[in-house]
Amino acid sequence: MFKLKAPKESRTRLRNKLKIIDSKEYEFVVTTDKEYVEDDKINIVFHEEDAQRVNRILNLIAQGEDVYIVGHSPRGMKRIESRRIHYFVVEEEEVSAVVRDGRFRVRMKLYEIEEMLKNKHFIRVSKYAIVNINKIDYIKPAFNSKLVLHMRNGDQVEVNRRYYKTFKKTLKL
Amino acid sequence: MMQTMIRLAEFVFNNALLLSVILVAAPFFMFHMKQLFQELLLNKKLDIKKRVMRNLERIPFHYSRWFLQKRIVVIILPFVVVAAIFLAATWNPIHFEHHLASIESEEDIRKVHEDFHERFYDFHILEAESQATDASIMRSLRMKNPKLHTGIDTVAHNGEYIFSMASRGIEITAVDGNDLDYHGYLDYEDTKKDELYHQHGIFVDKDRLVVLGSATEDISPVGATSEAYCEEEVSTVVRIYDINDDISLEDTYRMSGKVTDAAYENGVLSLVTKQYLPFGYEAFRLGDSLPWIARGDDTPLIQSYDSIHYIERVEPNSFISFHAIDLERESHDFRTLLMDYQSEVRIMDNAFYIAANHYRFHKITDGMRLSDPVESIDTSLTKFRVDTFGMVRHQVTLSLPGALAFPNGLQVADGRILLLTRNEDNHTLFKLEKSLTHATLEHELPSHIYVEDLFYHDGIAYLSCDTENAHETRLYAITTHNIELLSIHEGILLTEAMIPRTGTPLFITLEKLDKESLAFHAHHYDSRENRVVTMDTLAVSVGDYKFNIIDRFPVEKEIHMDSDFRIVIPLYAFTTPSTQDSRYPSVLFIHLDEEGQLHPPESLNMRGVLHGRNPYSYRFVEMDDYVYHVTPRGITVSTEVEGEKKIVSEIVFP
Numbered sequence: 001m002f003k004l005k006a007p008k009e010s011r012t013r014l015r016n017k018l019k020i021i022d023s024k025e026y027e028f029v030v031t032t033d034k035e036y037v038e039d040d041k042i043n044i045v046f047h048e049e050d051a052q053r054v055n056r057i058l059n060l061i062a063q064g065e066d067v068y069i070v071g072h073s074p075r076g077m078k079r080i081e082s083r084r085i086h087y088f089v090v091e092e093e094e095v096s097a098v099v100r101d102g103r104f105r106v107r108m109k110l111y112e113i114e115e116m117l118k119n120k121h122f123i124r125v126s127k128y129a130i131v132n133i134n135k136i137d138y139i140k141p142a143f144n145s146k147l148v149l150h151m152r153n154g155d156q157v158e159v160n161r162r163y164y165k166t167f168k169k170t171l172k173l
Numbered sequence: 174m175m176q177t178m179i180r181l182a183e184f185v186f187n188n189a190l191l192l193s194v195i196l197v198a199a200p201f202f203m204f205h206m207k208q209l210f211q212e213l214l215l216n217k218k219l220d221i222k223k224r225v226m227r228n229l230e231r232i233p234f235h236y237s238r239w240f241l242q243k244r245i246v247v248i249i250l251p252f253v254v255v256a257a258i259f260l261a262a263t264w265n266p267i268h269f270e271h272h273l274a275s276i277e278s279e280e281d282i283r284k285v286h287e288d289f290h291e292r293f294y295d296f297h298i299l300e301a302e303s304q305a306t307d308a309s310i311m312r313s314l315r316m317k318n319p320k321l322h323t324g325i326d327t328v329a330h331n332g333e334y335i336f337s338m339a340s341r342g343i344e345i346t347a348v349d350g351n352d353l354d355y356h357g358y359l360d361y362e363d364t365k366k367d368e369l370y371h372q373h374g375i376f377v378d379k380d381r382l383v384v385l386g387s388a389t390e391d392i393s394p395v396g397a398t399s400e401a402y403c404e405e406e407v408s409t410v411v412r413i414y415d416i417n418d419d420i421s422l423e424d425t426y427r428m429s430g431k432v433t434d435a436a437y438e439n440g441v442l443s444l445v446t447k448q449y450l451p452f453g454y455e456a457f458r459l460g461d462s463l464p465w466i467a468r469g470d471d472t473p474l475i476q477s478y479d480s481i482h483y484i485e486r487v488e489p490n491s492f493i494s495f496h497a498i499d500l501e502r503e504s505h506d507f508r509t510l511l512m513d514y515q516s517e518v519r520i521m522d523n524a525f526y527i528a529a530n531h532y533r534f535h536k537i538t539d540g541m542r543l544s545d546p547v548e549s550i551d552t553s554l555t556k557f558r559v560d561t562f563g564m565v566r567h568q569v570t571l572s573l574p575g576a577l578a579f580p581n582g583l584q585v586a587d588g589r590i591l592l593l594t595r596n597e598d599n600h601t602l603f604k605l606e607k608s609l610t611h612a613t614l615e616h617e618l619p620s621h622i623y624v625e626d627l628f629y630h631d632g633i634a635y636l637s638c639d640t641e642n643a644h645e646t647r648l649y650a651i652t653t654h655n656i657e658l659l660s661i662h663e664g665i666l667l668t669e670a671m672i673p674r675t676g677t678p679l680f681i682t683l684e685k686l687d688k689e690s691l692a693f694h695a696h697h698y699d700s701r702e703n704r705v706v707t708m709d710t711l712a713v714s715v716g717d718y719k720f721n722i723i724d725r726f727p728v729e730k731e732i733h734m735d736s737d738f739r740i741v742i743p744l745y746a747f748t749t750p751s752t753q754d755s756r757y758p759s760v761l762f763i764h765l766d767e768e769g770q771l772h773p774p775e776s777l778n779m780r781g782v783l784h785g786r787n788p789y790s791y792r793f794v795e796m797d798d799y800v801y802h803v804t805p806r807g808i809t810v811s812t813e814v815e816g817e818k819k820i821v822s823e824i825v826f827p
Contacts, residue, residue, distance in 0.1 A: 001225060021225045062227035121226055134228045139215040141208050147215070171218040 001062060002028045005036035010048065017051040018058060028061065030054070067120055069113070071097050071104025080104060082120050086151045087131040088113050100153045123170050125149065126160035133170070188542050195255075202251035209245075273482035273510075273555075273567055279459050281478070282511060285489045286452055292538035292546040307451035310490075314431055314449055314514060315389065315407055318373065322520045324437030325374040325385065326730060328792035328803045331416065335794060336382055337803050338372055343384065344826050345420065350799060351810050353824040359420060361412070365390065370410070376437045378500050380417040383442060385435055386410045388427075407431045409446050411498060426498060426505065427473075428466040436520035441559055444496040445518045445525065452490075464494045464509045476509050483511035484553050484570055487529045490514055495525045499563035508557055508565040517577060521585040522607065524558040524568070528583040528592060531572050550576035552594045554583075556609050569609045575601050668732040668740060672697070672708075672769035679708070679769055681740060690714050693763060695771055711763065711771035733793040735800065738765045743791035743802075760791075760802060760811075762818055775818045777802075777811055 003026040006014050010032065014020075020030060029036065029043045037043045046054045067082040085097045088110060095110055096103045106113065114124050121133045131149055138150040147159035147167065159167050185192060276282055327338040334356060335346045343359040361370055365388070372386035390406045409432040413424040430446030437443070448464065451457050464481075467473040476494070483489055491514035496507040516529040531553035538546040555570040575594025577583070582593040590605040600618040605611065670679045677697050684692040693711040733741045740763045764772040794801040799821075802809040807825040811818055 001227075019224070019227065021221060023225055059227050133219070134223060134226060136219055139212065139219055141211045141215070168215070171215065171222050 002026055002030055002058065003041075005029055005031040006033065014048065014051065017048075018055050020058070028058075030058070064120065067117060069097055069104075069106055069108075071106055073102070073104050078104060082117055082122070083132070083134065085132055086135040086153055086155065087129055087157055088122075089157070090128040098151075098153070098155065123167060125157060125163050125167060127162075129157050131157055198251040198254065205247060205251075273570060274485055276478050276481045276483060276511065278478050282459060282481070282489070283452075285483055285511060286450075289486075289489055289532075290452075292534050292542060293544075307449070307453040310514065311449050311451060314433075314447060317431070317433065319385075319387075319432045320434045320518075321374045322434060322436035325376045325435050326792065327374060327790060328794065329375045329377040329382070330794055330796070330801075331377045331382075332796065334416065335801060335803060335808060336375055336377065337792070337805070337808075338375060339805060339826070341370065341372070343372075343375065343382070346808055346824060348796065348801065348808075348810075350797070351812065351821040353808055353810060353822055355824055355826065357420075358827075359384075359414070361386075373432060374435060377416070378437070378440065380415060381423065381500060382414040382416045382420070383437070383500070384412040384414070385432065385442075385444070386412070387431055409444065411442065411444070413500070424469060424503070426466060426468050428494070428496060428507070429462075429464050430492065430494060434518045434520055438520075438523055440499060440501045441523050441563065442496075442498040442500065443520045443523060443525065443559065444498070445520070446494045446496065447514050448492040448494075449514050450491055462492070464492050464507070466496065466505060466507060468505065476507070481509045481511055482567070484529070484531070484555060486532045486534075487516075487553055488513040488532070493518070493527070495557045495565050497523070497559040497563055497565050499559075502563055504563045506559075506564045508567065510555070515579070517579075517581070517583040519583050519585040519590075521590075522588070524556055524607065525565075526583060526585055526590060526609075527555045527557070528577050529553050529555075530576050549596075552577040552582075552592060554590075554592060554605070554609060556607075571609055573603055667693070667742065668734060670695075670734050670738075670740065670765060672767075673738050673765065674767040674769075677769070679765075681763075681771075683742075686712065693771055695765070695769055697769070708769050709771045711773065713761075713774060731791045731793070733795075734765075735762075735793075735795055739763065740765060741793050741800070743793075777809075777818055777820060 001023050002020050003022050004011065004015055004018065004020045014032065018030065027042055029038050029041045031037065031043065031045055032048055034045055037045065044054065044057070063083070068079045069082055069085065071078050071080045080097060080099065084099050086100065087098050088106065089096050089098060090110055095106045095108060095113065097106050108116075110124075110128070110130060114122070114130055117130070122130050123133060124130050125147075131151070135152045136149050137152045140148045140150060142148050142158070145161045145164055147164065149157045149159060151157060274285075276285070329336045330348070333347065333349075335348055336359075337344045337346075339358070342361060345356040345359060347354040347356045361372075361384075367390060369389040370386055371389075372384055374385045376383050387407055387409050390408070407430065409428045409430060411426040411428075412422060413426075415421050415423040428444070428446055430448035432444055433447050434445040435443065446464070448462060450459065450462060463478075464476040465473040476492075481492070489511045491512060492509050493512040493514070493516060494507050494509045496505065498505050510527070512527070513529045516527050518528075519526045529552070531551040532547050533549045533551065534546050535543065535548045537543070551572045551574055553570060553572050556568040557565050558568050560566050573592060573594060575596045578593040578595045578600060582595075584591040584593075585607075588607050590607060590609070592603045592605065594601050594603070602618065667681045667683045670681055671677060672679055679695055679697050682694045682696065684694065686692050691713045693713065695708045695710075696705050697708055699706045731743050735741055742761045742763065744759050744761060760777045761774040762776070763774045766772060790805060792803045794803060798812050800811045802811065805826075807823060809820055809823040811820050813819070814821070
């Protein structure tokens with residue numbers, strides 16, 4: 001997403017301040033020197049003393065626009081911010097959105113959700129589940145080319161063999 | 174290349190169990206290792222991905238307690254198992270128990286045998302190889318002449334008759350002073366058809382003549398073409414003749430196995446028989462090879478399994494039975510050990526002393542075969558005694574450091590036992606009392622000697638041995654005051670004697686100087702100077718006595734010291750020029766004076782009547798004023814006439 005470009009002597013310092021991990025396929029160039037500007041990218045040129053503010057801006061850019069999902073529970077209907085959702089799962093032919101301490105029924109098809117959240121770090125892991133990469137706590141390989149995802153709320157979601165390669169590819173930078 | 178392939182195949186064959194364990198464990202290990210690396214990689218990538226996505230809720234990736242406690246344990250388990258095996262290999266907790274272990278069944282014997290041999294890597298794939306080894310051992314055991322200890326020899330007498338062993342029977346000669354009367358030839362009429370009989374020794378007990386021999390019976394199946402272990406069955410035969418009036422067979426004992434040691438003391442005939450167990454043959458049936466004894470025509474008494482014992486860590490490849498035949502009580506008893514056929518056995522004062530290598534294995538060989546599984550070798554020394562009721566009892570078993578020095582590493586004399594053991598650095602000579610309750614380390618000797626024989630007399634041990642540098646047998650003495658080998662002289666020990674005036678122990682050696690001369694040396698140990706002193710040397714020109722070549726040196730039992738302190742030495746020589754008929758045995762009488770000085774010998778030629786018997790053997794029997802020179806061909810009587818040795822009569826056996 002981002003690439004930090006700065007003179008050697010200040011690069012590490014800036015990286016620590018801005019908490020930037022360089023991506024191979026980046027859209028944004030973050031630099032303190034105009035000479036590093038790239039024409040075909042979005043360039044953020046700043047003075048080092050503004051690093052804290054730039055950090056907040058970078059967070060906003062990374063989070064992107066909020067997407068909300070409408071969820072239903074016995075207590076009623078609720079708009080749930082997508083980044084709060086751990087995963088979506090199909091249970092008894094109905095799609096549920098699982099959050100930290102509960103679940104909501106979602107009246108959408110799973111492929112519709114996948115399409116909607118494809119730029120929000122959600123990934124299809126099986127025919128029945130889409131998970132939020134940010135909510136994965138630990139990945140444990142299982143037998144038969146499968147993975148078990150330990151989610152932050154304690155649930156476990158299985159990465160199906162069919163989606164195994166896609167999942168691994170998504171994790172690549 | 175082929176050799177390497179065979180070795181590889183043998184390794185696989187010998188360690189199949191261990192290899193299969195490794196083969197099974199290896200895929201699990203590989204799988205778990207792959208899982209581990211994949212797990213680490215995926216979680217690392219997840220962590221980076223979250224940081225790239227600037228995940229504000231991101232919790233840094235760490236190895237959870239769960240991961241450490243369970244996952245790693247599972248993954249490294251195969252390592253732990255293998256490491257445990259190797260750790261165990263370096264720590265050897267074996268505690269030797271020197272008591273006799275019991276056997277209950279055939280299964281036990283096979284298990285003891287397998288437990289011992291499965292440690293060795295040289296377990297051949299081809300049955301033929303182990304069969305060849307077994308066949309060779311059994312052949313050598315059959316061919317080996319037994320050691321005749323106290324009381325048994327090839328010639329015996331009762332004052333009235335002289336009995337001497339011939340090829341298949343006993344020559345009997347009535348003697349009365351210089352009168353010799355050929356009495357007859359004792360043949361073994363009870364020998365079975367298809368049985369080859371060898372006699373080994375005889376002795377006279379009051380009114381009985383006892384003949385010890387072994388019989389080899391051909392029991393090969395009809396039409397058998399290949400040499401099989403079961404073709405021949407060797408048994409030991411004891412014939413007891415009544416010689417009071419006429420000579421008649423009174424009793425017989427027949428027992429399984431080849432006699433290897435025998436002694437007659439205090440009315441008890443002690444015998445050791447060995448039966449090699451050819452486990453290499455598939456057809457070998459242990460149940461048919463149990464030791465047995467039969468008296469006369471009685472049904473053989475077969476040793477039961479629970480009467481057989483073994484000493485732990487001694488190679489269990491044969492049955493060694495210890496028999497005691499009490500001629501007075503007319504009773505018999507025997508005990509059997511599952512033991513190494515190479516054990517050294519000595520008999521002294523109605524007790525059997527058995528020395529054998531006692532192996533200490535690397536602990537790893539509990540689960541793996543090695544080409545050299547032996548960590549160290551000790552010597553096990555066991556004593557069986559014949560009690561006052563004629564029963565054979567186990568008395569004690571102990572272990573001493575170092576492997577048994579073969580051959581003749583065990584010697585008994587004067588109520589003491591000498592045991593010579595060897596290790597990489599030296600030889601160690603132990604002296605033990607006959608109770609075996611106390612062993613003292615007497616001497617440490619160089620490792621480069623090869624002990625040929627070991628004598629013991631009056632506190633001095635004599636070793637006849639080769640050294641690396643001089644491939645000649647040399648004689649050494651070791652005393653309680655001296656830790657170095659005292660070189661006595663080149664040559665062989667002829668006999669032990671004493672200085673008539675002082676009673677000081679003396680020993681006589683014979684040295685062949687050149688083609689025409691010999692030298693006799695008299696030595697004694699000077700305890701003040703701590704060295705062996707040569708008291709006198711007597712050079713003898715063989716030409717003076719019409720000797721030219723000595724075919725062989727006399728053996729110990731052929732040398733005697735008579736009542737007049739004359740050392741009687743038989744020599745087999747021939748005159749010059751050499752012709753077919755010029756070969757004859759002769760006897761030298763070397764006089765030892767009061768001070769232990771050697772005087773020029775007198776000689777007696779046997780007048781040519783004793784030619785042509787091979788092997789030549791000589792025994793000297795002294796009765797009253799007469800000396801009877803007994804050879805396989807006849808008897809010559811000599812006596813002193815007018816101060817000179819003269820032959821007064823002779824008899825040639827028909």
